[in-house]
Every structure is written in structure tokens, then in C-alpha cells.
Amino acid sequence: MKTKLGGRFWLALTIFSLMGQVAWVVENMYFNVFIYKMFHASAADISNMVMASAITATLTTILMGTLSDKIGKRKLFICVGYILWGLSIFSFIFLREDILSKSASMMVSAATLGVSLTIILDCVMTFFGSTANDAAFNAWLTDSTDPTNRGAAEGINAMMPLVSILVVFGGFMFFDLEKASSWSAIFAIIGTVVTVVGILGFFIIKEPPVEKMADPYWESILYGFRPKTMKGNPTLYLALLAFIIFNISIQIFMPYLIIYYEVSLQMTNYVLIMAPAIILASVVTALWGRVYDKKGFTYSGLIAVLGLMVGYVILFFTKTTVPVFVGSLFMMSGYLAGMAVFGAVIRDHTPVGKAGRLQGVRIFSQVLIPGVVGPAIGKKVLENAEVMVNNDGTTSFIPNENIFLAALIAIILVLPFFIKKKSSAVL
Numbered sequence: 001m002k003t004k005l006g007g008r009f010w011l012a013l014t015i016f017s018l019m020g021q022v023a024w025v026v027e028n029m030y031f032n033v034f035i036y037k038m039f040h041a042s043a044a045d046i047s048n049m050v051m052a053s054a055i056t057a058t059l060t061t062i063l064m065g066t067l068s069d070k071i072g073k074r075k076l077f078i079c080v081g082y083i084l085w086g087l088s089i090f091s092f093i094f095l096r097e098d099i100l101s102k103s104a105s106m107m108v109s110a111a112t113l114g115v116s117l118t119i120i121l122d123c124v125m126t127f128f129g130s131t132a133n134d135a136a137f138n139a140w141l142t143d144s145t146d147p148t149n150r151g152a153a154e155g156i157n158a159m160m161p162l163v164s165i166l167v168v169f170g171g172f173m174f175f176d177l178e179k180a181s182s183w184s185a186i187f188a189i190i191g192t193v194v195t196v197v198g199i200l201g202f203f204i205i206k207e208p209p210v211e212k213m214a215d216p217y218w219e220s221i222l223y224g225f226r227p228k229t230m231k232g233n234p235t236l237y238l239a240l241l242a243f244i245i246f247n248i249s250i251q252i253f254m255p256y257l258i259i260y261y262e263v264s265l266q267m268t269n270y271v272l273i274m275a276p277a278i279i280l281a282s283v284v285t286a287l288w289g290r291v292y293d294k295k296g297f298t299y300s301g302l303i304a305v306l307g308l309m310v311g312y313v314i315l316f317f318t319k320t321t322v323p324v325f326v327g328s329l330f331m332m333s334g335y336l337a338g339m340a341v342f343g344a345v346i347r348d349h350t351p352v353g354k355a356g357r358l359q360g361v362r363i364f365s366q367v368l369i370p371g372v373v374g375p376a377i378g379k380k381v382l383e384n385a386e387v388m389v390n391n392d393g394t395t396s397f398i399p400n401e402n403i404f405l406a407a408l409i410a411i412i413l414v415l416p417f418f419i420k421k422k423s424s425a426v427l
Contacts, residue, residue, distance in 0.1 A: 002148040009144060010156075012205045016078065017157050019197045020133040021164035023089060026190055027053070027129075030168065031122060032255050033262075037177055038097060039114035040390065043256075043382050043397050047375040049119045050255050054371025056123040057130040061367075062360030065135035066221050069356030072212035074140040075205045081132025082198030088125040090191030093184040095121065132198070134367070135359050142347045142355040143208035148293075151344045155289020158340030162282040162332055169271040169278070213357070223354065224361035236349040236358075239297070240365040242417040243342045246305070247366050249410035250335060251374025253403040256382070260399040263388075265319060277325055281332035288337040292344050301341040302418040305411060308334025312408040316401045374410075381406045 031049065035041035041049075068077050095118055101110040145153045171189075175182035213220060223229055230237045253260075261270040292300040311331025318324055350358050386398045 003146050005145070005149055005153065006206075008204060008206055012201070013141065013153060013156060014160075015197060015204070016082070016133075016137055016201065017160040018164060018167075019082070019194055020129070020137060021160040022167055023085060023129060023190060023194050024133070025161065025164045025168045026089070026186070027122065027125065028254065030172070030186075030258070031118065033177065033258050034183055035115050035118050036259060036396065038095075038180060038183065039111040039118070040396055041115050043379045043385070045115050045119075046255055047379040049122055050251070050375040051372045052119055053122050053126045054367045056126040057134060057371075058360065058363050058368035060127050060130035061134040061363040062221055062224075064131040065139060065356040065359035066213075066217060066223070067356075068136050068139055069210070069213040069220065069354065070217050072210045073207065074136050074143065074210065074356075075201065075207045077136035078132050078140060078205060079198050079201040081128055081136060082201060083195050084198075085125065085128040085132050086191045086193070086195030086198060088121070088128050088191075089187055089194060092118075092121060092125075092187040092191075096180040096184065098180065130363070134363050135356065138359050138362070139355040140205070140208060142350055143210055144206075145347070147348050150347050151289040151291075151293035151340070153289070154292070154340050154344040154347065155286050158289065158336050158343055159282045159285035161339070162278050162285060162336050166275055166278040166282070169274060173271050210356075220357050221360075223357045224364075233349060233351065236346065238417070239342065239345045239349065240361060242414055243346065243362075243365045244369050245410065245414045246338055246342060247370030248374045248377070249308075249407045249414075251370045252378045252381070252407040252410060255375055256378060256399040256403055260403070261324075263396075264399050264401075265324065267321070267324070273321055273325055274328060277329040277332060280329055281336060284333045285336040285340055289340045289344060292341050297341060297345045298418050301338065301345075302415075304334050304337035304341055305414055305418070306334070308338060309408060309411055310334070312404045312411070316404040316408070319401075377406055377410070378403055 028050075032041075032046045035045060035049070064077065068074055095114055097110045097114060100113050100117070141153065141157060172186070175186060177183070215223075258270075261267045261274070267273060288300060288304065307330050311327050311329070311334055314323055314327030315331060318327060346362055347355075381402045382397060382399055385400055387395045388398055389395055
């Protein structure tokens with residue numbers, strides 16, 4: 001029988017998943033726009049920022065996830081982490097060229113200093129965010145669910161990136177992103193809200209029963225990377241391998257997506273165009289977790305990946321509003337449905353009582369390798385992209401449709417994981 005989850009669980013899941021994803025959307029999609037518009041960052045700068053953040057997120061999740069196992073607490077890490085996460089986002093209001101110009105020298109321009117400080121502060125923000133969300137919140141979600149309800153819970157969790165995109169897109173409509181004052185207001189608002197959510201968590205999060213880890217902390221940090229652990233959990237690690245390839249495909253185009261819509265396609269109203277696609281994709285994602293519960297990994301995962309591939313093909317070949325909307329709908333639905341499926345299968349095969357120390361392996365597959373390899377491929381694809389001259393005489397690159405072709409080639413490598421074989425523990 002399906003285990004019922006109480007209203008308090010669903011409330012905590014919805015609020016913390018949504019606000020966590022709002023913060024990540026701002027980082028993953030709009031920090032790129034921020035340094036592109038404010039400091040004229042290059043494709044290499046954006047790639048370096050994504051990679052630095054990915055490395056920070058992985059190391060943080062390994063260390064703090066294991067620490068949460070050692071202490072046997074999730075709630076404390078979630079709440080304090082969200083509070084500090086919000087404060088770190090708030091601190092970005094000081095990254096303005098008019099402020100940085102006072103510290104710049106003849107050797108280093110304000111723009112160069114701005115790019116460097118953004119990357120550094122992004123890593124600081126990622127440390128708090130990964131502690132709260134990647135390590136503690138994800139371990140809490142695993143501990144609070146079981147195989148009878150995990151797909152449904154993961155469907156809600158996986159749809160939040162799309163809902164958060166809608167929230168951020170809608171909110172950003174009221175700001176002129178060419179002005180530094182607009183970015184200061186955005187960082188102040190989001191930072192404050194994330195901090196308040198962290199405080200709220202002390203009252204609504206129910207601490208799941210977690211037995212304190214008896215093993216030494218430093219020895220347990222590498223638990224998920226030991227050959228013995230991999231040999232004992234083949235299903236989990238095959239799923240993680242497929243997850244790596246899936247996320248590499250996503251990270252090839254995602255850092256440049258908003259810039260592509262706005263600059264390359266000249267869709268100044270891209271928010272209005274994308275909003276319906278995001279709403280529809282969110283509904284698909286919320287329901288798709290239940291498909292996983294009923295049909296399993298192979299069926300639900302294959303359809304999600306095929307949908308993603310269709311989106312890539314449409315976005316590669318089309319430039320006008322309606323086809324771009326359709327391609328974006330397929331792309332977003334396939335992406336988030338795939339995240340729901342992979343998230344559920346990974347949680348299903350996570351050994352009981354070891355969720356915290358295995359979050360590092362999950363983030364290694366979801367963030368580190370994809371965050372390094374994907375943007376590097378994207379940077380290579382855009383190496384000879386067209387450039388435009390800005391009003392101040394500087395130049396900026398213009399992303400092109402080849403990022404979707406490269407992403408399509410990468411995602412094809414996931415398909416063999418969905419072919420049933422007697423020797424495979426996953427498929």
C-alpha cells in the first residue's frame with residue numbers, strides 16, 4: 001500500500017523546494033546574464049563561473065551531507081543554511097561598476113574586477129546553498145519518503161525548477177536588466193525571501209528519524225566513492241552514470257539559454273512567450289513522477305529523454321516565435337520529467353540511513369561533472385560565434401543554435417541505458 005504523506009510534509013516540500021530553485025535559477029540562468037550585461041563577460045568567463053560553482057557545490061555536498069549523517073540532523077542544516085544562503089545573495093547588491101570602480105586600478109578594470117568578484121561570491125553563495133539544499137534538503141526528502149510515494153514527491157520536487165523559472169521570469173519583467181540598480185533590487189528581494197524561508201523552516205519542517213552515523217567522519221566522506229560501495233549498489237551507480245550524461249547535455253546549452261532568446265533571437269518579450277510553455281511543462285513534470293511510480297524507470301525515463309530530443313531538434317531548426325515556443329515546451333518538459341525520473345530512481349536505491357553521505361555522489365553526477373564538461377563543450381561550440389559591439393565600444397558574443405545540436409548529440413548517449421538487458425540491474 002502507498003504510504004500517505006501528511007500536509008506538513010507537502011507544505012515544507014513545496015516551500016523549500018520552490019525557494020531553493022528560485023535561488024538556483026537566479027544563479028544558474030541569471031548570474032550569467034548579470035555578468036554578461038554588467039561586466040561584458042565572455043563565454044570563457046561564464047564557463048569558468050559555472051565550473052567553479054560546480055566544484056564548490058560538489059565538495060560542499062560531500063562534506064556537509066556526511067556531517068548531517070554524523071550528527072543525525074537535517075532540519076538544522078536546512079534552516080541555518082537557507083538563512084546564510086539568503087544573506088549571501090543579498091551581498092551581491094555591492095557588485096556594481098560604480099562601486100567597484102573605486103577599487104579598480106590601472107592594471108585591473110572595474111569590469112574585470114566585477115567578473116572575478118562575481119565568481120568568488122558565487123562560490124560563497126553556492127557553499128551555503130549546497131549545504132542547505134543539495135546536502136540537507138535532499139537527504140531530508142529521501143529520509144521522509146519511501147518507494148511507494150517517492151515518485152509523487154519527486155514529481156513535485158522536479159517541477160519546481162520550472163515553476164521557479166516562471167516566478168523569476170515574471171518578477172524580472174518589472175526590471176530593466178541593463179541597469180545596475182535593477183540587479184541590486186533583485187538580489188535584495190530574493191536574498192530577503194530566502195532568509196525568511198530559512199527562519200520559517202524551524203516551525204514547519206518535521207525532523208525525520210535519522211540514526212547518528214557511528215563511523216568516523218573523515219573515513220565516511222569517501223563512502224560513496226569506494227569500490228566496495230559501488231559493487232554493493234550496482235543499480236544506483238548505473239543510474240548515476242546515466243544521470244551524468246543527461247546533465248552534461250543540459251549544461252551545454254542552459255548557461256546561454258536566456259542570452260540566446262534575448263540576444264540571438266531578439267525576443268525581448270521572451271518571458272511572455274515562455275510562460276505558457278513553463279506552466280504546461282510544470283504540469284507534465286508534476287504528473288510524471290506518478291508515471292514513474294506505476295511504470296518504472298525504463299518507460300518513464302525513455303519518454304522523457306525522447307521529448308527532450310524533440311525539443312532540441314525544433315530549437316535547432318527554428319527561429320520564429322511559435323516553433324520556438326513548441327521546442328521550448330518539449331525541451332523543458334523532457335528536462336524536468338527526466339530529472340524527476342532520475343531523482344526517484346536514485347533515491348529508491350540509496351541505502352537506508354546513508355542518504356547524507358551519498359548526496360555527494362549525487363551532486364557529483366548532477367553538478368560537478370556536467371558543470372565542468374557541459375559548459376566546456378558549449379564554450380567550444382561558441383568559439384567562433386558572432387560578436388556584437390556594445391554602446392561603450394566593448395564586444396559581446398552572440399550564442400547560436402549549435403548549442404542545441406551539441407546537446408542532442410550528448411543526450412543520444414543516454415539511450416542505451418533504456419535498453420533492457422538481463423545483465424543490467426537498472427534497465
